[in-house]
Amino acid sequence: MTPPWVHLFRACVFPGWSLAPSLYHFQFGPWSTLPSDGTPEYSPPEWILFGCYHGQPATIWTLGILLYHLVCGHLPFQTNEDIVRGQLFFPPRVSQECQHLIRWCLSMDPADRPSLEDLFEHSWLQEPCLAQETAEIHPCAQ
Template sequence: MTPADAASRKAPLGGAAPCPPLPGPPWFRLGRALSKSDSAVPPARAEKPPLEQLYRQGPLLGSGGCGSVYSGTRLADGAPVAIKRVSRERISEWARLRNGALVPLELALLWMVSRPGFRGVVQLLDWFEVPEGFALVMERPQRCQDLWYFLHQRRFLTEPVARGLFRQVLEAVRHCSSRGVLHRDIKAENVLVDLATGEAKLIDFGCGTILQDTIYTRMSGTPEYSPPEWILVGCYHGQPATIWSLGILLYELVCGHLPFHTNEDIVRGQLVFPPRVSQECQHLIRWCLSMEPTHRPCLEDLFEHSWLQEPCLAQETAEMHP
């Protein structure tokens, strides 16, 4: 991990795009899609006490283009939580609930992927409309670290450790796809690692949207993870763009730095690997980072790749600690 990589931890693009958005209010289009499924977010109960009576807000954990996240505690049982506050003027896309109310699209997406029994995505526990906007209450593992800092402490990850974490990220992405959600900002900073268990969770759906088969003409995410088709033609399909970002993530895990830093780097597509990276791992990364979107694997292809077929080793959990 180099100083240049540390300096390049840029905030997400936050929905900015050179192309105009699709015609019509985004919340109407997305709200219609949500209201046709059982995934629509239920309205908050009118009798629910205010946020301050149920949760205690603690220190700031981090902030970005989509809001500020604070540590917190659930007063009923002392459980640790994360409280994300999003101001109304920073919300670029909305979803309409069954009762007609508008909520941030991020809230709706979190509700869609929050399902009991699946632990690979951060769970939405509660939400509130507050004077300045909205507060989202999410689970917070007590001993956790985002994957960027986890990697930074070790410079790079051995392939067994990278394999175990990457496999969990793939499971999370598959779960999101099954729920009709496109994350759009898969990167090391948005993967939370529980240092006690080695469990990985995909977090921060602030750049996410509804998964569709047709092209997207707006980009949200982090510039260094942008696929070449976005740079060259200003549009992309959701699944191939996701595969590209997964290739960037895996390269960063095993090499210790990002492969590309500028649009020119991305379009050039030149990859250099240190000798320690196995040929199988290199093949998987190169496949994900194919310049032509149709040449990239689908998600199920990744699960079947020989590099990911290696059995899990005890070493994977043992190396969670620095």
């Protein structure tokens, strides 16, 4: 049985297993410099360093933060300095595939982050891998 948080993550990324245009940040031109009233812990490093971001990579960053929080039970970064440093620490129960996906989403360079299509194809989001991972995280869900 797949735990509810997996369905939540999938719904955020792929409602109805199709791409979600609503996930893309609204933009005026290629870079947005609008003030952010969002949660600071979800801010991508380019926003902190330069005061601007590109919608798609910023969305992927936010999904990486969300996935980390769902899998690990806490946010990966607490301060702007933590975000800019970019060091991630995972509990031992988190598989290498899951860590790879999160690290990919939280790449410091926005150009190195995956697209939504790339996320959909990542091996960790495929059913057999998810079933094994979630059984280890939530032993009662078996």
